[in-house]
Amino acid sequence: MRDVVITGVGLVSSAGEGLEAHLTALASGGASNRDAETFAPFTVNPVGTLEWDRQIPKKSDQRQMEAWQRLGCYAAGLALDAAGAKEDAALKSRMQLIVAAGGGERDYAVDGQILTGLAKAENPGIFLNERLMGDLRPTLFLAQLSNLLAGNISIVHGVTGASRTFMGEESSGVDAIRIARERIASGQDDIFLVGGAYNAERPDVLLIYEMGGFLWKKPYASVWERPADGGGMILGSGACFLVLESREHATARGAKPLAVLAGVASDRSRRKAGSVEGALHALSKQLDAKPDLVLSGATGIKGITEEEQAALKDIAPKAAVHATGDLVGHTLEAQAATGVALAAGLIAGGKAGEALVTSVGHWRGEGAIRITKA
Amino acid sequence: MALRDQQGRPLVAVTGMGVVTSLGQGKDDTWAALTAGKSGIHRINRFPTEGLRTTIAGTIDSVEVEPFCAPMLSERLAMLAAEEAVGQSGLAQEDFPGALFIAVPPVEMEWPQREALAEASGQTGEVTYKDLLQAAATGRFKPWHDLFIFGTVADRVADRFGTKGSPISLSTACSSGATAIQLGVEAIRRGETQAALCIGTDGSVNPESLIRFSLLSALSTQNENPEGASKPFSKNRDGFVMGEGGAALVLENAESAKARGATILGYVLGCGEKGDGFHRTRSSPDGMPAITAIRQALDDAGLAPDDIDYINAHGTSTPENDKMEAMSCTAVFGERMANLPISSNKSMIGHTLTAAGAVEAVMSLLTLGTGRIPPTINYQVPDPAIPLDVVPNVARDASVNYVLSNSFGFGGQNTCLVFGAEPKGA
Numbered sequence: 001m002r003d004v005v006i007t008g009v010g011l012v013s014s015a016g017e018g019l020e021a022h023l024t025a026l027a028s029g030g031a032s033n034r035d036a037e038t039f040a041p042f043t044v045n046p047v048g049t050l051e052w053d054r055q056i057p058k059k060s061d062q063r064q065m066e067a068w069q070r071l072g073c074y075a076a077g078l079a080l081d082a083a084g085a086k087e088d089a090a091l092k093s094r095m096q097l098i099v100a101a102g103g104g105e106r107d108y109a110v111d112g113q114i115l116t117g118l119a120k121a122e123n124p125g126i127f128l129n130e131r132l133m134g135d136l137r138p139t140l141f142l143a144q145l146s147n148l149l150a151g152n153i154s155i156v157h158g159v160t161g162a163s164r165t166f167m168g169e170e171s172s173g174v175d176a177i178r179i180a181r182e183r184i185a186s187g188q189d190d191i192f193l194v195g196g197a198y199n200a201e202r203p204d205v206l207l208i209y210e211m212g213g214f215l216w217k218k219p220y221a222s223v224w225e226r227p228a229d230g231g232g233m234i235l236g237s238g239a240c241f242l243v244l245e246s247r248e249h250a251t252a253r254g255a256k257p258l259a260v261l262a263g264v265a266s267d268r269s270r271r272k273a274g275s276v277e278g279a280l281h282a283l284s285k286q287l288d289a290k291p292d293l294v295l296s297g298a299t300g301i302k303g304i305t306e307e308e309q310a311a312l313k314d315i316a317p318k319a320a321v322h323a324t325g326d327l328v329g330h331t332l333e334a335q336a337a338t339g340v341a342l343a344a345g346l347i348a349g350g351k352a353g354e355a356l357v358t359s360v361g362h363w364r365g366e367g368a369i370r371i372t373k374a
Numbered sequence: 375m376a377l378r379d380q381q382g383r384p385l386v387a388v389t390g391m392g393v394v395t396s397l398g399q400g401k402d403d404t405w406a407a408l409t410a411g412k413s414g415i416h417r418i419n420r421f422p423t424e425g426l427r428t429t430i431a432g433t434i435d436s437v438e439v440e441p442f443c444a445p446m447l448s449e450r451l452a453m454l455a456a457e458e459a460v461g462q463s464g465l466a467q468e469d470f471p472g473a474l475f476i477a478v479p480p481v482e483m484e485w486p487q488r489e490a491l492a493e494a495s496g497q498t499g500e501v502t503y504k505d506l507l508q509a510a511a512t513g514r515f516k517p518w519h520d521l522f523i524f525g526t527v528a529d530r531v532a533d534r535f536g537t538k539g540s541p542i543s544l545s546t547a548c549s550s551g552a553t554a555i556q557l558g559v560e561a562i563r564r565g566e567t568q569a570a571l572c573i574g575t576d577g578s579v580n581p582e583s584l585i586r587f588s589l590l591s592a593l594s595t596q597n598e599n600p601e602g603a604s605k606p607f608s609k610n611r612d613g614f615v616m617g618e619g620g621a622a623l624v625l626e627n628a629e630s631a632k633a634r635g636a637t638i639l640g641y642v643l644g645c646g647e648k649g650d651g652f653h654r655t656r657s658s659p660d661g662m663p664a665i666t667a668i669r670q671a672l673d674d675a676g677l678a679p680d681d682i683d684y685i686n687a688h689g690t691s692t693p694e695n696d697k698m699e700a701m702s703c704t705a706v707f708g709e710r711m712a713n714l715p716i717s718s719n720k721s722m723i724g725h726t727l728t729a730a731g732a733v734e735a736v737m738s739l740l741t742l743g744t745g746r747i748p749p750t751i752n753y754q755v756p757d758p759a760i761p762l763d764v765v766p767n768v769a770r771d772a773s774v775n776y777v778l779s780n781s782f783g784f785g786g787q788n789t790c791l792v793f794g795a796e797p798k799g800a
Contacts, residue, residue: 038561064654096650108503115492115501118485125422127484128581133425136582142654142784146480146524147545151654151785160649160663160786164553167478168525168543175540179557186564203503207491208483208645210510212519266540268532312714363520364529365540 001185003247005257005374008083009341010075010195013238013328014045016079019345025327026342032327033065034220034234041217042210043201045236045329050074059158066143067107067237069152070080072197075239076153079193084255089158090252097153097163097187098180100172100196100333103146105239106204110135149197159193163310170297171338174195174359174367180244190249196333197240209233214362216300223300223310223325229304233362236329240337242344257374258348259355261340263287266359266367276304283368286355291370293341294321294353297359299330308360311326316356335359336367343371376800379643380676383563385797386643389538390465390624391736392450393456395723396432400458404723405740408748409769412573413601413722415615421581424526424535428593431579432617436705438794441521443479447577448526451620452476456573458534459622464636465569465637467535472529472569474559476548478527479578480727483593487518492779500780505652514563527575537571548688550574551621551731552791557644558625568630572588574732575620584616590655592692602752604725606689606718607696607764609757614690617724621732623739640739643776643794644675650786657698663788664702672706676798677776679707682714684747687719687764687778690725699780700760715772716749731781735791738777742795745771 011018014033015025024033035042052070055077056062080086091135102118114131118300121127142148150163162356166179173196176304180192199205209215216232226232252256265283269275294316298305312321331338336359343355359367377385394400395412397407407414412434423429437454439446460467488506494514495505503752509515520526528541546553551574558570587593594603594613604610631638648670652661657664672679688699704711719737720726739749746769753766775796781789 087518088394103482106482111488112500112502114485115488115506116499118489119492119501123422123424124489125581126424129422129425129585132582132585133427133588136585141586142592144480144482144586145545145547145784147783147785147787148548148654150649151787154649154651154786155654159652160651162647162649162667162789163546163785163787164557165545166542167480168528168541168544169523171525171540173544175542178540179542181565182564183560188564189558198551204483204505207503207506207510208519208522210507211515213513213516214519268529270533359524363523364525367540 003246004181004184004261005149005247005250006242006256006259006261006344007245007250007255008079008243009344010078010241011080011341012071012075013051013154014047014236017339023345024343026322032174034046039206040163042206043220043234046201047071047237051330054350056156060079063209064139065152068199069143069149071199071239072149073152073156076193076241077157079241079243080157082352085243092158094161095159096161097150097159098176098194099150099165101146101149101165101167101174102143102333104204105143105202107140108203110160153157170335170359170361171365173333174266177336177369178266181261181264184244184246191245193241193243197239197335198237198331198334200235200237200329214301221300221321223305226300227302231300233299233301235332238328238334239329240334240341242337243338259344259374260372262370262372264369268365276366277307279309279366280308280358283366284315287368287370289356291302291316291354291356293346293355294319295343295344295355295357296323297335298323299362300325301362304360308358329330335342339370340371347371347373377505379797383640385628386559386562387626387628387631387638388640388739389626389631389638390459390463391621391639392455393621393733393736393738394454395619396434397732399454408719408722409746411749411751411767412753415603415724417598417600427588427595428584430603430615432615433579434455434618434727443484444479444578444580445521445527446480448575449530449630451577452527452575453534455569455620455622458532459624460546461621463624467626468534468558470571472567473530473539473561474528475554475570476528476531476541476543477554477574477728478543480545481522481524483522484580509591518589524695535571538777543610546787546789547732547785547786548727549781550728550787551733552730552781554791555623555642555735555791556789559645562625562627568627570625572625573622574729575730576726577618578775579616579618587648597619603732604691604721605751605752606691606721607757607760608753609755609764611691611693611696613692615724616779617731618726618728619723619726619729619737621729623735641794641797642791643797644671646670646674648788649787655784656694661702661705662780664698665705667788668702668792671792675792681776682778683774684741684776684777685714685716686734687718687761688780688782689720691720697760701760712761713763715747715763715765717748719748721751734779738779741774741777742793747772
């Protein structure tokens, strides 16, 4: 099996743009940019205004995307830049792509108008047909389709080896990295772009998680503090992409690895008391993890967050533990890649020797990723 | 015979198949109708169609779910197909010894749920998402969180069959079903698993989904005669017809399948894929990505173009797809393309979108098993620009050892699979 190294990171979130900005924010205690007003009573970590032109040069491309796709496309461009791959068309034409994504987005004004009218409509079915036919923007569909973030990355950045999009909330982010790593390690492919994007500044996604009772509605508290007060998530807008390649491939093209992606493990426990703690023990054992650094994707949900804390005390008793949720909010499909990016940056900067990135999904799915020195 | 392929990788055998389409539940019913040239396309009765440009589809109306919505129907179709497939394989029904790869349609809350939330909010004036959020805060709608997140269909299928590890839910748009199979093949070849349950499912014919495709001018509007609307490769083709379906394949390392005495239904010999950065909904004018995907699939299978006996086409019946597919196949197969049978199941089933690649994989394997090629129906007006042997209107018996199945999708997705009755040189 071949070593798989991380040679590029592209990261955007409420903490800023690029790996350095995030490492600085993390070092300063993660005082993060949060917005408790716009979607009150919900707090979100908003992404600041980005200069889209820098990574998505054509306005026509920007217009064809909604926020989650623009964020992802932007972060993918940053990762290609960081890996020294952006200008190499031949390399990008054989670069493989896995995106972890949900979907959306909606036209909130149109939805509201239709709901208002439906209540009074003589024939609701016909009213719905007429309004949707008349009011939906044809191109909105392409901004909703899950696989169109990958499609946009192919169009804007020319990454055209082949793409596949994994869905399924947090787990999809871990499994995207896992499958990319396996394909490189086994020799099937040399280089992958992998990651995800999430837009939290959307009432329709807040709605899904509020229906389930998963959102934190009190003044800010860290993910570790929230369970004692009922628990809950603070969603964050952001995106993270990683360039992964075999060590030989990186060496041959003169790319300097930040760190080694030593292993990725994931599973789906049947959630009951103790199952998350057990799963994290099993996954870290499978990875033979001995971390001195932990990047936790903890959500702040009651029960599973305390179980993760308890497991980490055994697995990594002396490790520094950072919750990516406290830095950037919970970015669902992008959370695992964000943890890997930060871990790689800290290891490359000599701040740690081995890191464990955890991902305990808010509802299902457990994952762990081991990062070591290059 | 060797149980490894020419590259030394484990051979991947198919030991179970299941399918449900608008033509019938189960592969026997579907296959009988498909080879009889019957259409499953009909007028939509599920919701009012007044005001729509397209009023026909290949919906599956015999399967009831509650609440009725795309994720529930998609889950049920996946379950039905997987029960048939796992049953045929002889593997444990509730302790499947391998991973799950499932192509699912992107899900989101639908209009009946939005209306229920609006009503529960008590808002009698202008409804906004603020009102829906207030209704959500009551906790009365908790099950809809699970219902409308993306990983739930896979989770429930994994629970039902006891598949191992983290299930993969995926989309490559209209080639998703083929990608699910490819991911299973690769996991077996890498030795991560001895078996994989690969599923494509789609039960998403609802007003908004239909209207979205309609607004992109992708759908046929020839509503007068529903059964005649899907006309792949015909000169008068004018768009695809949405369909619903589910299909499942049990893939196994051929060695472990033989060791347990399983009946091998065929082999997945090759997978090819290539991205296209030309446009969101149109393919590169030179056809290079599709051509590359086909060539890769043949190379991966260790076959030459001349080895292929039949092509199960993507054949959507859109002006663009069928022209591009004919061009790409001609580039790979050359002059032989005039006589190489290529037919489209979508002429009868419609385009089952996320499920299509898996449905068509099952049909390709049935062609290998029975020596019967299903026709392309509604082929009355040949398109002189794409002279093909589309197996017009009537099924044909032929000696078929190797089948190529094409799948192409929005977002530059091109995925091709090669199936064989036996590996070459066996």
